[in-house]
Amino acid sequence: MSFINSKITSPIFTGIFITSLILLLFISSISYRQMRSTDESGKQVTHTYRVQLLLAELFSDLKDAESSQRGYILTHDSTFMKQMNIDLEKFPVVFEKIRSMTVDNKAQQQRLGYLNALIKRRIEILNETLAQSNRRMMVSEAILTSDALKSKLLMGKNVMDLIRREITEMGEMEMKLLKDREEKHQDEIAFNPIMLFLLAFFSLIVFIASFYKINKDGKELKVLNQKILNRNRDLEQQILSEFTESFAVYKTGDEFFNSLTKDIAAKTGLDYVLVGELAKAGDQNVIKTFSFSEFGQVSENIQYALAGGPSEQLTPGNLYSFPAKCRFMFESNRLFQQFKVEGYIAYALSDAYGNAIGLIAVMDKREIKEINYVESLLKIAAKRAELELDRTLNSRLLAAKNLELERQNTELASFNHVASHDLQEPLRKIQTFISRISEKETTNISPTGKEYFERIQISANRMQMLIDDLLTFSRTNKADQIFESVDLNVLLENAKHELAQIIEEKDAHIQSVHLPTLNVIPFQFQQLLINLISNSLKYSKPGITPLIRITVEIIDGKNIPSTRAEHQKKYYKISFIDNGVGFEQQYAENIFVLFQRLHGRSEYTGTGIGLAICKKIVENHQGFITAEGKPNTGAAFHVFLPAS
Amino acid sequence: MPKEPIRILLADDDEDDRLFFKDAIEDLKMNTIVTTVNDGIQLMNYLGDSENQLPHVVFLDLNMPRKGGIECLQEIRNTKALKDLSIAIYSTSGSEHDIEETFIKGANVYIKKPNDFTSLKKVLSEVISINWQYHTSGLNKETFLLSI
Numbered sequence: 072m073s074f075i076n077s078k079i080t081s082p083i084f085t086g087i088f089i090t091s092l093i094l095l096l097f098i099s100s101i102s103y104r105q106m107r108s109t110d111e112s113g114k115q116v117t118h119t120y121r122v123q124l125l126l127a128e129l130f131s132d133l134k135d136a137e138s139s140q141r142g143y144i145l146t147h148d149s150t151f152m153k154q155m156n157i158d159l160e161k162f163p164v165v166f167e168k169i170r171s172m173t174v175d176n177k178a179q180q181q182r183l184g185y186l187n188a189l190i191k192r193r194i195e196i197l198n199e200t201l202a203q204s205n206r207r208m209m210v211s212e213a214i215l216t217s218d219a220l221k222s223k224l225l226m227g228k229n230v231m232d233l234i235r236r237e238i239t240e241m242g243e244m245e246m247k248l249l250k251d252r253e254e255k256h257q258d259e260i261a262f263n264p265i266m267l268f269l270l271a272f273f274s275l276i277v278f279i280a281s282f283y284k285i286n287k288d289g290k291e292l293k294v295l296n297q298k299i300l301n302r303n304r305d306l307e308q309q310i311l312s313e314f315t316e317s318f319a320v321y322k323t324g325d326e327f328f329n330s331l332t333k334d335i336a337a338k339t340g341l342d343y344v345l346v347g348e349l350a351k352a353g354d355q356n357v358i359k360t361f362s363f364s365e366f367g368q369v370s371e372n373i374q375y376a377l378a379g380g381p382s383e384q385l386t387p388g389n390l391y392s393f394p395a396k397c398r399f400m401f402e403s404n405r406l407f408q409q410f411k412v413e414g415y416i417a418y419a420l421s422d423a424y425g426n427a428i429g430l431i432a433v434m435d436k437r438e439i440k441e442i443n444y445v446e447s448l449l450k451i452a453a454k455r456a457e458l459e460l461d462r463t464l465n466s467r468l469l470a471a472k473n474l475e476l477e478r479q480n481t482e483l484a485s486f487n488h489v490a491s492h493d494l495q496e497p498l499r500k501i502q503t504f505i506s507r508i509s510e511k512e513t514t515n516i517s518p519t520g521k522e523y524f525e526r527i528q529i530s531a532n533r534m535q536m537l538i539d540d541l542l543t544f545s546r547t548n549k550a551d552q553i554f555e556s557v558d559l560n561v562l563l564e565n566a567k568h569e570l571a572q573i574i575e576e577k578d579a580h581i582q583s584v585h586l587p588t589l590n591v592i593p594f595q596f597q598q599l600l601i602n603l604i605s606n607s608l609k610y611s612k613p614g615i616t617p618l619i620r621i622t623v624e625i626i627d628g629k630n631i632p633s634t635r636a637e638h639q640k641k642y643y644k645i646s647f648i649d650n651g652v653g654f655e656q657q658y659a660e661n662i663f664v665l666f667q668r669l670h671g672r673s674e675y676t677g678t679g680i681g682l683a684i685c686k687k688i689v690e691n692h693q694g695f696i697t698a699e700g701k702p703n704t705g706a707a708f709h710v711f712l713p714a715s
Numbered sequence: 716m717p718k719e720p721i722r723i724l725l726a727d728d729d730e731d732d733r734l735f736f737k738d739a740i741e742d743l744k745m746n747t748i749v750t751t752v753n754d755g756i757q758l759m760n761y762l763g764d765s766e767n768q769l770p771h772v773v774f775l776d777l778n779m780p781r782k783g784g785i786e787c788l789q790e791i792r793n794t795k796a797l798k799d800l801s802i803a804i805y806s807t808s809g810s811e812h813d814i815e816e817t818f819i820k821g822a823n824v825y826i827k828k829p830n831d832f833t834s835l836k837k838v839l840s841e842v843i844s845i846n847w848q849y850h851t852s853g854l855n856k857e858t859f860l861l862s863i
Binding site for chain 1: 729731732735738778807808810811828829830831832833835
């Protein structure tokens with residue numbers, strides 16, 4: 072079954088599915104990471120700027136404190152002093168913020184620590200400057216020129232420079248850090264689109280390929296389905312033809328029907344299969360099964376009435392298809408109720424004359440699904456079953472006829488016995504007593520009595536002749552005679568010898584060509600010759616020498632003017648032609664009928680059996696006999712025997 | 716020297732036939748002694764009785780009550796003391812079947828009872844005149860049926 076070798080292999084589909092899944096997951100994760108990274112870098116930028124802002128604020132606060140201090144030194148206004156203290160109070164808060172923001176950066180923390188120290192130093196210097204300033208105020212007015220103050224201010228300026236440098240560096244470091252991160256981020260963003268594009272492209276290819284493949288497979292699947300469908304049909308055909316062939320090995324009669332139902336059961340898987348003849352039970356139409364199979368096994372035959380069922384009116388050639396719900400459709404049908412039939416398909420069988428003679432049916436306890444198949448199968452089986460059923464019914468008829476014939480034959484045999492013994496015995500005694508009387512008592516009887524005795528004797532002799540001829544006739548009935556290859560010339564000589572007395576009396580001439588050697592029943596054939604010759608002698612014309620000519624030829628069946636001749640066969644035509652009284656051609660058929668006579672009893676002796684015997688003998692040899700006659704000219708008898 | 720009379724035994728159930736037979740033999744005026752029995756049982760009893768001299772020839776009817784001619788024929792041929800007895804079948808039947816069967820079973824001659832007295836005398840004279848001693852071995856199927 073090569074068509075099963077499909078190109079749809081599941082590993083390819085699984086591969087495509089898994090690849091697609093991985094790709095999707097990959098793309099998702101990359102996108103996620105990218106979004107995270109973008110978010111992160113945004114946060115970093117904010118962070119950096121905030122740190123820078125805080126550093127700037129720190130420096131600004133310090134400068135504010137410095138400038139307040141200068142203001143105080145110049146004016147000794149306490150407002151400046153207050154402002155400076157406010158500025159200095161803000162400082163630790165800002166510092167703490169910076170510290171907490173750079174807590175994950177060691178270098179920055181170090182710098183921050185150093186910055187802290189510097190700031191503290193600056194604040195100390197501020198306080199020291201302030202103290203110098205206050206002292207000078209008390210000592211002299213020329214504060215600005217004081218060397219001590221100058222040095223303190225200078226020192227403050229130096230520390231301030233250091234702080235500025237440090238803050239700048241810290242800011243730069245943050246910037247650098249930001250820049251590094253930005254670059255890294257940029258790299259990532261630059262790399263990802265290509266990657267994404269490639270992935271998308273690849274995915275697209277995979278999907279296109281998949282689509283193409285699925286499309287192609289779909290088409291292939293369609294073709295394959297068609298193929299399977301065709302194949303199923305082929306298989307069905309094959310099963311059907313196998314089924315037809317299986318008939319060849321079936322036997323006849325019951326065995327045939329059993330094989331048939333078993334085979335149908337095997338091929339359809341249906342619960343019940345039956346084939347039966349249509350019969351009468353009382354005034355009801357019934358089916359008597361020849362074979363009934365239950366669940367694949369031949370079961371005992373059944374008989375059921377058709378009344379109330381789907382095939383109630385059995386029409387030859389009709390299909391009765393009720394694949395489902397039978398039990399409910401035909402509630403009064405006993406067969407369906409008994410076997411709980413759900414599906415029923417049947418086919419009516421007919422004989423050669425188109426009369427319904429039976430039925431072939433399948434039944435199932437479930438719905439019958441493969442309706443077409445079962446119907447086809449049934450139709451094929453029906454054709455064969457019809458022949459066999461017809462044959463069975465005919466042979467049954469033949470057997471009955473044979474029995475009748477045998478009975479008649481037995482009766483005939485006992486009649487023969489009666490004829491040969493019991494009828495002959497009283498007759499023989501009558502004849503013997505007559506002969507005794509006419510011998511011994513001649514002197515005691517009057518001439519009239521003598522004449523009467525003579526008439527009695529003639530009648531008795533005639534009866535004797537009738538009985539003998541009838542016996543001969545019934546003996547030619549026997550079909551168990553043996554055929555032998557016999558030279559007909561010998562049989563003719565025997566016949567002439569048998570008829571020697573009458574031939575001599577009539578001074579008859581018998582001319583014969585050389586006769587062939589044929590396969591015949593010798594005793595019967597000799598009887599035929601005797602009967603034909605003695606018939607010609609009996610009806611010879613007074614006053615002329617009787618002449619009988621016997622001729623033989625081989626003739627084609629088609630040239631014989633008789634309906635009994637088979638055209639393609641060849642026949643021996645043996646003719647017996649005489650110059651006797653002849654007969655009217657219209658009686659040519661009648662003369663062969665038992666007891667049919669053309670002449671009065673007083674004119675010619677005869678029982679009317681002789682030619683009937685001839686006809687029977689020729690028929691025993693598969694031939695036929697015809698007669699031609701012309702009154703006062705002669706008669707011709709033609710015996711036709713199949714050559715070979 | 717007076718010849719020993721020919722002993723003839725007839726087995727026939729029909730009284731008329733026995734009468735015709737005896738009349739015919741009588742008319743022949745041959746040196747014969749005719750004994751008749753009425754059926755097969757009587758025949759076998761007669762032949763089995765050591766007091767009776769065996770006949771020269773037995774005329775045997777086929778269709779008899781109690782024991783038929785064919786049965787008697789078989790019994791005689793199977794009995795050592797009787798198997799050489801000359802037997803002429805004397806029957807109304809001229810059927811091939813009977814002729815064939817009696818020939819096979821060892822009868823010496825077959826006579827179909829004639830229809831008139833003259834023929835009867837003729838056929839009986841012929842049978843009785845046969846020198847049975849020599850005839851027996853010479854018998855064949857063609858001459859078995861004695862036709863007059």
